[in-house]
Amino acid sequence: MEPTNKEALSFEEMEVHEKAAFDDVIRPKDCYAADGTYWADLPLSQRISFCLEQDRTEASKEFSWLWTEFKKDPLSPVAHYFRNFVLPGAGLGLEGYVLFSIGNNTALFDASFKDCWKGKTCDKNWVSAISYMEVVGIIVGQILVGYLGDAIGRRWGLIQDAAIMFVGLLMLVAAWGLTENGWVICYAWSLFFYSIGVGGEYPMTATIGMENGYGSGKLVTSQDRLHRGRSVVGAFMMQGWGQFANQAILIILLLIFHHGTGALPISTTATQWTYRVSFAIPAVGTAWLVYYRTYHMKAASNQLEATKKKASVTGYDTESLKLTFRHFTPRVIATAGGWFANDVFFYGNKLFQGKFIKVISPASGNDVTTNWLWNLANIGVSLAGYYFATWFVDTKLYGRKWMQIVGFLMCFILFVIPAFKFEYYQEPAHIHSFQAMYFLSSFFNQFGPNCITFLVAAECFPTPIRGTAHGISAAAGKVGALIIAIIGSYTTTQQQFYIVPWFGLAGVLVTWLFLPDTTGLDLREQERRWRFIREGREQDYHGPAVHSKHLSVWERWTGKGKHYDANLDYKMKVEEFRAEWEAAVAARGEEQTLYDMDDVDENILHGSMHNYFERTSPEIRGMRKEVEPVSLPAAAAYSEDQKTLGEQ
Template identity: 60%
Template sequence: MAALPRHHHHHNPSMGEVPVPHGPETGDEHEHYPSRITNGDDTRAANTTDQEKAIFQYLTHPDDSYTPEGVYWADLPLRERFGFVNKVQNEEAMRELRAIGRMAKNDPLSPLAWYFRNAVLPGAGLGLEGYVLFSIGNLGPLFAATWPTCWGKNPTECSANWVASVTYLEVIGIMVGQLGVGVIGDWIGRRWGLIQDAAIMFVGLLMLTASWGLDLNGWVICYAWSLFFYGFGVGGEYPITATSSMENAVTAGKLSTRDDRLHRGRKVTMAFLMQGWGQLVNQALLIILLLILHHGSGDPPYGVTAIQWTYRLSFAFPAVGTLWLVYYRTYKMPHASRQLAAAKRKGNVTGYDTASLRLTCQHFGGRLLATAGGWFCNDVFFYGNKLFQGQFIAVISNNPSSVMVTWLWNLCNVLVSLAGYYLASLLIDNKMYGRKMMQQVGFLMCFIMFVVPAFKYDYYSHPAGIHAFQAMYFLSSFFNQFGPNSVTFLVAGEVFPTPVRASAHGFSACIGKAGALLASVLYNYIGTETKFYVVPWFGLAGMLITWIFLPDTTGLDLKEQERRWNYIRAGRGDEYRGIAIHPTHLSLWERMRGVGKNYDPELDLKQKIEDMREEWVDKERIRRQREVSGGAGHNRDDPDGLFGGEDDELNDDHFSDEVHHYFKRTTSAEKVSNGSSKGSGKHKNAPLLDGGAGDGDGVMNEKAA
């Protein structure tokens, strides 16, 4: 088998197929378990020469994070830091604008096609989640106006408990899905979770479309359980979509770590904001269907037949798109589990990584509190906002009895929320603002927008202050999206290691939905004014939890975090010296516990070179084995390619020729043959000299073995 070609240039898919020269901006480090730095046998680890620094600079000091002098951006004085970050952001923005211009010149529709591939498709499941989840709030007023004996304030034909369970069962189904599919995503694989969720949502939509009963109460029961089933699939979308979207940024052959550092937040948030588009499409479609089926009017009284067709068609249309999503995830996403499979292979794990789960709780317990607690506080606001919108509209509307008026006001609120989603995606990767600040500001603004009317409710609920009340309500929707609702979805996955990322995200999302459940139950027992006294304090609590326990991973690529995790997994967490424990990237709680005390850029440079050597040795050993066997080999965790496709990890090779030749000259032949850093015998320190033990491409030949 011929040696795989080296990469002298790469394509940068962040804005189409734009060739980017090989160099500092495309350096890519890979997952690996570190080699021990010693003061004895391996003198290379003890001293880093100027030649080594020059050879490895594009990998160890990428120009989007380090100054030409080798200073990390977070170590710069504030003024210089601002200038450096602003320069990098502006250059990247201009590069992307030029790429868009070239794409549009070749094909005017290609930027839209890029957006569809990179935002709409990854977020399709969450778009369906937003569509169906919030249809409950949209359909509720319509059902109450059509069947007051069932959905009214004093139902006589239906059980009040079953009517209330429509909301409760869906939220509980989502919580079960978030926990269950989070574990499945880490156990079986991301791809299986993606396919499973789409299939469950498709069947759930069919159930919702066809729900029926011998009487109205029977129909309500069928409707509630259909939402529970659908909710399981929706819940699974949270951990699976988040983990697969962010891991796609560092999966073999996809994007460089530069894109991961500069655009990971945007990539995940663009998928998440499809939730807002789902809400918008649902509301718009309901308005159109009601106007068509109710003879062009949205005002009561409503005919039973027209309402039956309206709500059933509103579920039937997305079922078609969900069926296509099942097909796409089954046949067009073969490598969704690749990074997880690589992490398991290096950890010698074949099932669920319980050891990593234990270590995560031990080392990242504060982060788990931040992601779960922050999400809980946010969902009290987020879903409380949706559940409360009926009372809000009743206060500001001249005709609150019309369902159409309620829907039009809600449409305005969704548009405001979408603006928040998009602004979050634009600023979430800015190092001077970033995730943590965005979440704190969002929580603070939500607190203010609810606490102000709480203490002057009579003024703001009457004509004199109604416009200010309206502005504050819309601003709370905006800052909820441009803040905790977007950030919690992102950080609940990226601050945890790959082996348990989906589980941690699912757990955090599940605790978050407990906040939604609390809001839906609590709001049934307290009045409108009391809600304003209760809700704001969750915003203040969320801000404090974020400030104390949430680390800021803005600008820190996932592979560096995985590098630190490899040290922890190997029982050597105190030996890690890199930027993943830079004070900027740690929470206040972690800094108080002394986690960042070992940060040392000079020592880390020595370690990083040796870590890359181990990775290079591993790849050369695999390449050697494949040459001998004459085949490409398979992933031993998935020999049939059912969950992750063919194992072509060797194609993800971003080492320059200089790096390859350096490792050939300075690595013992026995180490490459055995894949061990503990060589023995006379070959222990025998270098792989050019033209000797290695061939011209840096691949071991049989004689060297």
Template identity: 60%
Template sequence: MENSPSDSPPLKAANEGVSYSVDSTSTDSLPERAIFDPILLPADSYDVNGTYWADMPLSKRIPFVLNYDLFVEGKQEWAEIWEGAKRNPLSPLIRYFKSAVLPGAGLGLEGYVLFSIGNIKPLFQAVWKECWSTHQVCNARWVSSIEYLEVAGIMVGQILVGIQGDWIGRKWGLVQDALIMFWGLVLLTASWGTSLNGWVICYAWCLFIYGIGVGGEYPMTATSSMENGTGTGVISSKDDRLHRGRSVTSAFLMQGWGQFWNVVILMLVLFIANGTGNPPYSEKAVQIAFRVSFAIPALGTAVLVWHRMFNIKNPNKELEVQKKKSNVTGYDLESLKLTFTHFGGRMLATSGAWFANDVFFYGNKLFQSEFIKVITPNNHSVMEGWKWNLVNVSVSLVGYYLASMLIDNKLYGRKWMQIVGFMFDFILFIIPAFAFDYFTSREGIHAFQAMYFLSSFFNQFGPNSVTFLVAAEVYPASVRASAHGLGAAIGKLGAVAAAILYSYIDTQTKFYVVPWFGLGGALMTWLWLPDTTGLDLAEQERRWRYIREGRGEEYCGVAVHSKHLSVWERWMGISKQYNPAKDYKMKIEEMRTEWEQGKSKEISHDDGSETIWSQHVDDYFTRTSARHNTAPAEQKSEISPVNEKQATY
């Protein structure tokens, strides 16, 4: 039931601490600021004086951010969880399942399968040594091609499905990815050959097919998770501002759980099939472990196909809204061209940092093989390597979760998280390079272990989580999936480069080479990556509309605040456009335009008072429309309560 103005509570300003002394029963008595402050100056981003959080001095910014995040939003979230738990003890788990597990199920299954390839290989080498190790009966190139074809399939999927996601829609990409992964898993489970070499060839091409689905999962999961809470028009969403990073990284971290459960299942199946975890391993036991390990995610992927086909509700909404505003059908080539023109530095940051991160990721695998050799000399049990891999994945999961908790914090956020993660990995990799003999001896093993686990932790609590998020969120919706897919594909080139490079240099040289990619990643992040922490996607889309209309220099909102621009963009002078007082007026005029087009009823607000605010806005625009239409052009954006000299709005 709609509330009438006479039922409305007293209106309040930028947050609930300051109210206007007006008669709320008569909308004619409401000043513009009382109507628009709660809409345009939300309490999570502006203080009681209307000052944007990034404009506050550090002495005020810290308590403002901590107070809202912990005692307002944090308290509200815990209250909701507690209320749900009182009604149903399983409510918190169900809530987590819906918000993180289901959106990230594709990446969880992908992590399970892709890391299964590396985990199973030592088992193949132990049983079919003449094929997988000495290459007496198998072609060495085909054995090596397993990793290359897998990566090639992923890159194809990342680019093609990214384009499809922007062209046809997010849901099409999500369903298609799940179907391709299901098909690939069925093929992997049933892969065979008339000889060992024939089986290797079949296995490699099945991985290529599966990899296409995996590659598409990257841009589709990132964009669909990100766009769930986006506001409309000039109206932003609290969920988007405060929890966008958490939504995306909570889905992404399911990749870590996929790795974890792959190791657990392989250990259990091999132990049951072989009767022991120690060698020798029978061919039958390895065949069972190999095929069961792929059959289990195939069943899970079949469920995922069904869920995405019938249960996902309109993931294309944000894309459709932005295309409609730009009068675009099909693929938005114009936006793609403008993205390279205006956001070229961001492209360098997202793709270059991802490239550097994937080189590091291979470096982490190098650490693993080296320290396992040191702590378990003369060991030939595959189980031993799996156990240490399980410990490493568990440490990584801690990094994943901590990244998800802090990635939206305005005092730390994405950019610092990525720089700090890169720098720690740089340090942790370069130390063993200059004391390699000590750290690979029995005396230095504990320090070596610590560095190895810390490198895993900071890789997740840093570039691995952040690159997945920012490769989509710093671009407009119309080309978001394409940009993410391109960045991810270039990142995979880093994995290929590392694999090729490592085959030509010895172990210690690898330690000399790898760290500099961490330093390079940190520098690229500092120079070219904007910090979008606390900046909602609706505001970024608003700036993009100005750019697309050829008047990008007229935009003066928070998306060009120096806090939300890269160092490079600030050097280009873009931050000089920022003018909050002028932008406040421009936003109201844009709302008026939407109202005139019949969209006023679409306005939604963080406190749930949709009808109340829509009614006040509607009454205001109705009351002032005649005056607005007859006013001189230069005065139409004048709003008397806002003083240009008050540079806080």
């Protein structure tokens, strides 16, 4: 091997336009100030100004684009919304429709099959098992499909989920028995099977929403940094629209099959038609989802496959799982613990509803649709929370972590107030305050932990085990839902109000201590850090992923951020680009394909970066170069030394 020409590799020979090209990639303007300072390193006042200016600029761009598209075609923005949010979240929309229907159907069954639901003609254990088997099925799906999605690929996980949900819906529509108890047993097992598919939707939708926004190469786009959270939360929001659609359709169907009213008594025939048709409708959409994922999502596993190929891994990456628990256990505690606390609130929210409806609408016990209409209003408030979360989740001054902390804190306050003034807020004179707290708790649950737990459970972990980590976190949430359901069976509403609020404080503590803030952090940068960890060189990584802004309090205490060095990271990235360029050029010369398309961005093979590497590198084929550290120049566009560089 020929000796390395160290003078040829010096940054002193970098032309101004070459330095500018590297700055555009390594120090993008949406993350770095004019002088090359990372936004989180700026003094507080400058940081606020930088973030606000960036938000204004981005909002202006998007509104300008929206208006331009609208003038071309008024339906173009609608088509954009459909492609970017409705299609990616279609599975969650369908499962939100069906699962929300289970609770609504229970009220309908209780009104039409009183003897069965009160345990006279049916086994009480099986009646109770309906809700339990739903939750258990979801937990099984979350863990199982999360694992399979990492082992066999995202695409097959997505197809499998849709197929299971489709078959499960057919089973729910056709559920029958020789006796009422036999029908309940068949209904419960059908729901369990369907729920396995539902559980799998959580890790699969989150990971595909995350990974579709970027490739695995090092040249990045602002889309990932500025809008990754919006892409994932926007897809998750379809769950809320599914719930809204279900409630509206159930009301319409009951009015159709029950002579235009929801008043009791309701015949068993009207109930059977209502619930079976309500399940048949999403079955059509789910059949389409199987087709769409089979024939139009063939690239869904590309990112995972590229990552595995780099690490020379086939099948499930067990080593990455071990390393994740070794290095990221606090993050697992944050995502699983936060989701657990959130689901206690999500299902505990129903504690409010029955109380204020009885006071505001005394005749509600004689009309099923009264409760359903209040449900519809609550879902509308929740949807507002979803949209607020979508708009603010990528805002650097607020972002994921603060949104979750504030959401948990507001839920705690809104539950603890009526807990200690329970009788007071049930009085007719104060019931509207009780009602307001109910709606506000729904809003802040969505504009807070419910959306953020879904996002960060995928975002905080590396690609090879992202599905598994998300599945474990989501399953912990369902355990919380199961526990609050069991507690509810043995306690009064007043006692439940004493219990639930403290999970909000626990959520605040877990989030503050263990959850890192990934707002504004490029996902590829996290993957780059993971590569160093996997190679046993964690201490050699010096990039933004170990900046104190993007680490949890616990990680800071344990010294994870001590290796952060922006200048050293810049030099390392240049040499990493050089190594990729040399390998790609050598492979082209030998007509070999050493990298997938996503692995090497074509931009480093053309333009100023290519010219720099070509000019400063000696013969590259068959060579492996060792590069000594070199001095780092300031950011190109704004450096005082730029003139000197130009003169040279």
